[in-house]
Amino acid sequence: MGGWAIAVHGGAGVDPKLPEERQEEARRVLRRCLGVGAAGLRAGLSAVDVVEMVVRELETDPVFNSGRGSVLTQEGTVEMEASIMDGRGRRCGAVSGLTTVKNPVSLARLVMDRSPHSYLAFHGAEDFAREQRVEVVDNSYFITDENVRMLKLAKEANSIVVCEVDAIRLQSPADTCSASSTITDGGLHMNGLPISIYAPETVGCVAVDNGGWCAAATSTGGLMNKMSGRIGDSPLIGSGTYACGACAVSCTGEGEAIIRSTLARDVAALMEYKGLGLQEAVDYALKERLDEGKAGLIAVSRNGEVAYGFNTVGMFRGCATEDGFMDVAIW
């Protein structure tokens, strides 16, 4: 094969009854961001520049759970995290606990390129953002009416709500039990505690450029109604994000399951140590490593291949390759 390739995701675990207009809206955003990335790769940009650029687009668009449109903490605020990894040199950067940085993935990039560290969080990350003069806004910028509504419902249901689109389902009957009944992807758990509703919408992008170099980036607001200070898999190198000479991976789903499975690293390790091909490695990792966990991932290889995998009901995704192939899908 060879040539450039790119994949994006907007989260794994989708309400099977998601209204058609919401599905179309999601597909539109994915298609647009994919187009931005493909244009960059066609123009010869590096994979790491492209994944940053695409994730910035996804963060800025309020549809998915990252940047603007992030889900809310218990306190009704937004705390964002992101990571980026350049397979060329296996360089990486990550941030957590951001409350005013407009584009978390770009701060993660600066941590990688302009700090002596790999990972900065909370006030330290916010201070670094100001030193680096990145664009900062009031925390209210990131908060959408829909997420405010979802948080309220989540508190009423006394559960961690992971899918913002379930607002449509939950609103109709006052009966919070119906929240569980509309989700048919089989009662999920996180760290052993039950979660009534599950469908996170972290965003991510993986790309391989004309030079065969791979890169990955992931960004999220985390879990609806999460405890402040909770860190998920998205900023963790090897869990939510990974890139090396062989491939690049971005994951989404149950943070706890992705962390204990070191899911992103495992896809690459299966290729490197077990000699599996890209799709084989993706399938194996999802099947063997997650136990009861629910997750999805996108991956590209140095050879221009693209692969997806998910054991949830649906994953918002799209991909494009140099030979002109392009696809956007949810189910």
Place this chain on the structure above:
Amino acid sequence: MGGWAIAVHGGAGVDPKLPEERQEEARRVLRRCLGVGAAGLRAGLSAVDVVEMVVRELETDPVFNSGRGSALTQEGTVEMEASIMDGRGRRCGAVSGLTTVKNPVSLARLVMDRSPHSYLAFHGAEDFARAQGVEVVDNSYFITDENVRMLKLAKEANSIMYDYRVPIPSADTCSASSTITDGGLHMNGLPISIYAPETVGCVAVDNGGWCAAATSTGGLMNKMSGRIGDSPLIGSGTYACGACAVSCTGEGEAIIRSTLARDVAALMEYKGLGLQEAVDYALKERLDEGKAGLIAVSRNGEVAYGFNTVGMFRGCATEDGFMDVAIW
């Protein structure tokens, strides 16, 4: 083989000119903590209980860089982080940015056992600590005179210092660099004059063949507040599964990009290597220019070490009575 086994570390990268009394002090602490762990395993405690218990001991003792005796941030305060993983079920918990929690590893254990999350940090972790009723103290409890002195030198030298036990030079800060002969190291491409972190960790396999690992640290001397290293990151500083348990120490950036702890296990699982082979391979092939060390145990009661630094404070003990504490 079979049977229980345990290993501890107090950090990789040691000043070759470390005074003998400091070396003896370190060996004494390692020997004592190893003894506590071995007694627990002999008594039938689970690996995860033992690694937590041993790391608590190491945190409480001011000699190494974790809990009391942690390296200081730019601002002269202490910010601690830790992680723990139970190979039985691959359950894990981690904390970062702790400033008042007396034993970070125990809070990481509570995150694993009593929260719906895997990783809590900064004020959220501190709130959780209070909700759980763990012992909290003033940040000053963790600060030792020696580390205050080292921070001052680090600022004068305008570098990130890792080894608070580098012999205090006369006013000439250049001599600080000259005492280190382990070959000018770098982190994320920026030069660091002095390198010798002293994160602590413990790995164990119990009578049931279950493995567990835990790692705890104050991080880098003179670090930016909010900086997270490899110690709380599952797959990087700490990892445990059915096959083995691993705890790493060294250049955080290198350990993270190498996902060092996970790689030792992946080499066993996916490439069929034995424990020591996997440790050696990971250190040789995955770190590039990075400097690190690690300890590991396997479900079969084997223990392995590895480090590409000048020295690593370590010790191990196995059921058949073998015990060893070493620095070089």
